[in-house]
Amino acid sequence: MNRSVKSIKKAGILLLAVLLTYKNGMAQVIEIPQNIPDAHPRIYAETNGKIKIDAKLKNAEWAKEILSSVQNDLEPYMKRFDRDSTWLVSRLQMYWKSHHTDIYIKGTKFLRAEGHAAVPTVRFAGTRDWATNYKVPDLAALKPYDDKDDGNVFMIDQANKGEWVTPDKTGLVIERINQKILELAQNASFMYWYSGDERYAKFASIVLKTYIKGLYYRHLPVNTIDSQESYLTGLTSFEVIHEEAVVPTTVCYDFLYNYLKKTDPDFNTRYAAPVFKKWADNIIEKGVPDNNWNIFEMRYLSYLALALDNDKDYADGKGISYYLDVIYNKNFPRQTSFTKSLEGFDKNTGTWHEAPGYNLHVCEDMVGIVMLTDRVMTGKLLPLFSILKKAVLTTPQYLFPDKRIVAYGDSHYDMLPAGSFEFFISLARKYGNIDDEKKFTALLKYTQDEPLKRAKQKSLFNLFFYVDKLKDTPPATLADFAAPTFYAPNQSWFVQRNGFDEKNGLMISSNASEGNHSHSNGINMELYGKGYPLAPDFSSGESYWHPGYREFYAQFAAHNTVVVNGKSSYGTMLTSIPFQLKSCYPATEKTENYFKAVTFSNIAFTEPSTNAAQLRLLSIIRTSDTSGYYVDIFRSKKNGGGDIKHEYIYHNLGQQANVFDMRSMQLSLIPTNELSSAKGDVKGYDYYKDKTYTSYNQDFRTNFQLIMKDVPVIQMNVWMKGESGRQIFIVKSPKSYALNTGVVPNEIAEAEVPTLIVRQNGEAWTHPFAAIFEPSYTDGQTVTSMSAFNSITHNAEFVGLKVTNVNNTSQLIFSDVKGVQLNQYMDLSFKGTYAVASDKKGEMQYLFLGNGTLFSKQGYALSAINKPISAALLFDRGTLKLYAEDAIKLLLPVTGNSNRVFIEITSNGQTQKIEGRIITSGGSKQAEFIVPGLHGQVSTIKLKNS
Known part of the structure; x- marks a missing residue:
């Protein structure tokens, strides 16, 4: 008996906890696996990854294009490497001679570097502001081992002229050059993994080891003034959301993992893991917790987590599971969990709480994070799919008919990114959801350039995560999604x-x-x-x-x-x-x-x-x-x-x-x-x-x-x-x-x-x-003229416009602020927010009432019963069609001597008869009908006498 009571109490407490969690809006907790197989690579590939890539290359021409592009882009650098193994690595932006360890910034600009390490260290960025006169050049235009005593760097301006400048004039160019070189190393590491050719491994490892060792000895930047930037700076960039070097560095390391274990057994634990944790911990500590910054940071954290081994392999217990838990479940002052971040999407509309351009990329990044981590958490992330799916399916609402998004706020007239749709196609196929796969496939095909070029971005991520062939789907239009x-x-x-x-x-x-x-x-x-x-x-x-x-x-x-x-x-x-x-x-x-x-x-x-x-x-x-x-x-x-x-x-x-x-x-x-x-x-x-x-x-x-x-x-x-x-x-x-x-x-x-x-x-x-x-x-x-008119009954807040068109049509447009005064013009009466009466060759085409209580003309009238409504009466080739959001009083002119009239109203294939009331006024007769709520259905109306 006592055990039963205890069980009931325990169940009640558990239920109460669940209800309180729901009531307080607490995010769902994702179960994190604690013993993830130690095999590498695992960021883009798994144990049988080569078999999957071979199958994809066999079935998909776009995949062959990516592989060919990776090989072709690498080949000139490989040839240089064969002649001079230091050529590429010497172009890294490093403190080659000075070996500086300490970085000082002033607000948004680089100030100076000090200290001396045992090895060359990675040069910090120039400014937070990306606007600059300099560009990321062809690597051959750079000076090898660029590190002058005065701290200046060699840059190429927009006119292709080279000059020495202080770092604070260079925007993001320093970090972008390093990213470009790291991406070459990343691609070479992939080619090593795929082909087994150690020539690629040697090419990649010299860059990777130099860069990681250079970060190991580099300290985090110090701001000399108390400013917002103090809470935003990364290890290599002024903003933690620009730590793009994380991606090629971790992917390169992951593909080289076994090669490094063989050729430099201490490197992984001595240098790589500490650098990845330093990078990750700083990203968690810095940034902004409640907007797109948070999502960018989680993306980088995903790469860093997947590069690490299990928690038990590190004395501090911070390995892959620890950081996955941070990503999905933990909240910090400047880093909010994935599950909590989902609350940034409106539950009803699926829109993210930022301007359209940021909304799109938040969707793409969040689904990308799920894609990236799903392999080591199979099935654990399914509870997150619903809101993400709604958010991605909402993005076409931003589209103009030319398939480009609106550009309010800090947005641009861009196309919808393909990634969100491609990722959901892959996830839907993995989990056997055929309907979702077809839905996102149709959306992908509609929104992208025709013919669809899936290799447009020469991305290793795409090569591994996109499905080989898309399913056949009927042609779609914007009306299918917006x-x-x-x-x-x-x-x-x-x-x-x-x-x-x-x-x-x-x-x-x-x-x-x-x-x-x-x-x-x-x-x-x-x-x-x-x-x-x-x-x-x-x-x-x-x-x-x-x-x-x-x-x-x-x-x-x-x-x-x-x-x-x-x-x-x-x-x-x-x-x-x-x-x-x-x-x-x-x-x-x-x-x-x-x-x-x-x-x-x-x-x-x-x-x-x-x-x-x-x-x-x-x-x-x-x-x-x-x-x-x-x-x-x-x-x-x-x-x-x-x-x-x-x-x-x-x-x-x-x-x-x-x-x-x-x-x-x-x-x-x-x-x-x-x-x-x-x-x-x-x-x-x-x-x-x-x-x-x-x-x-x-x-x-x-x-x-x-x-x-x-x-x-x-x-x-x-x-x-x-x-x-x-x-x-x-x-x-x-x-x-x-x-x-x-x-x-x-x-x-x-x-x-x-x-x-x-x-x-x-x-x-x-x-x-x-x-x-x-x-x-x-x-x-088609518009030939516009003129204004006033209401016969004076209303200072009334606007009337008449528009005449070449096709013998004209529209009378009525607008009022409060919508409570009766406004009259010619034979029209209006009470409401908005109305339009359209004629063709003197014959009525339609009456439209927008959020009003009355709109009438020549014996026809739309009149609200319960509250202001929007409704329309269309004269369509001798047939009347009624559109109404709620119950409405409809008045129609009546001819003849009959004292009984009714209408047959057909909606959704169902016909009902409604008897009217005859109203006589000024020698003319009208029939008044109370039409019940049509629930938004268009209805065809036939007037009958009896």
């Missing part, structure tokens, strides 16, 4: 798409500032058109330590946003200044049964530095399969008054920008010295060049043109509603660092960016910036 709308709160990012085609798809990316690597940018937007990010973001500039980053690239002036009183600016990098997504359509991640002609979002933001209220309504309106335009209504005012000016900034790719009135007469702009810190504005305005302006209070159009070889000229026409107290500026912004030659030709990527700035003197809340944007080819423009 939704029309998607919202990531932990990045304060909302995206809306209308069409997924590369040339004709339309997409708005909007963001504020939440999470790491975000910018001071208010409510920022990027626009896509005709295959290009026409309204681009600008990324981080030359580097994070360059004044251009602090003053321009990470600030409002480099974004498509609104600046208040010339003062808008707040902290960058790790921030929590999000917007509020007040409403949107369709619902986030809804992929079917929605009205496809219109999408919108209504976003609120408080600009903290000026305490200004901002509200931005962004919409896409599709006018045909190949055409459509964007709507942007940006309201801005200071809370409590004190509005001096609000400035709307819009950047567009191209060579020119011209401003026209509504008769297409070009406006004359004159040079100005406005928009500058000398006038009291933010420093970012000083980066604008060729500033011109005019005062103009009428509607106007700005035409941007992007001219490229062998591509039709692409234009963006921007129509903007006029307001009193307006000034229009055309300026040139610095180049966008988000661009690259994969997106646009180099001359565009390097060019200044034409920029429209519209100044509203006073507040811009009742005088908002209301604009439409149409991307098109110059011979494909």
